[in-house]
Amino acid sequence: MANDYKKIIVALDGSKEADWAFKKACEIAKRNDGQLYLVHIIDMRSFATLEAYDQTIAERASNYAKEMLENYKNEALKFGVHEPEIIMEYGSPKVKISKDIAQNVQADLIVCGATGLNAVERFLIGSVSEHIVRYAHCDVLVVRTNKDD
Template sequence: MEQEYKNILVPVDGSDSAEKALRRAVESAKANHAHLDILNVIDTRQFSVSFSGMMDGGGSIVYQTFEDTEAYMNELKDSIVKDGFTDVDIHIRFGSPKTVIAKDFIEDHHSDLIIMGQSGLKAVERMLMGAVTNYVTRIAPCDVLVVK
């Protein structure tokens, strides 16, 4: 018996691996007549460690990161809608990527499939994303497809 998925989550970070996962997620959502959630998690730990003494009172670095992420996410959604798939939403969350993906977002949106890339953008991010992917495959309460 084939599994039908109704709520598909694809976390993205701008990497080639994540964009491959996004393409696979769109295909799966179309095939299953499912809703697609595209998620980017802004890792708040990077701000507390890297920029602790550099932020002005308005948190301009955090704000700029959010603005850049929002523009990127809107571009992804616009491209998908232009290609004829409209049952898609974008989400930006702050926190630990592995926890937000594997637990928090799933609880809020009842995803039944996560499709994600194997690794992130740069060497350090590849290592971290590998850790995120490993964590999500072990902890998430739903099926997880890792795209290589």
């Protein structure tokens, strides 16, 4: 039985794992003529420990995310995905992706990398992908890179 995924979220953080997840998500969206949501969550908790926290750090994170998402959008369009949508929010990636965004767009599938950029968070409180697998109310595809890449 083949699954027909029409609303696909891909979690993007700029890591190599996210790049692989993006490619898989594009393939699935194109094959199913589905809507692809390019999602990045800026986790403000990572800035809380900085003594010299100021607005410029948040602005740089936001600018980086916008540029990254636009690049992914352009790549998706080149791949043949019809009108990918960008979603950038602030908060916990675990909660925002698995609960809020998935519910808001009525996702059929969430695609994410097995690991991301934040090794400290993964060690201390578990990975984002693990949380998504546990709490999402739709199918989840966790993508790994090849060890050779």
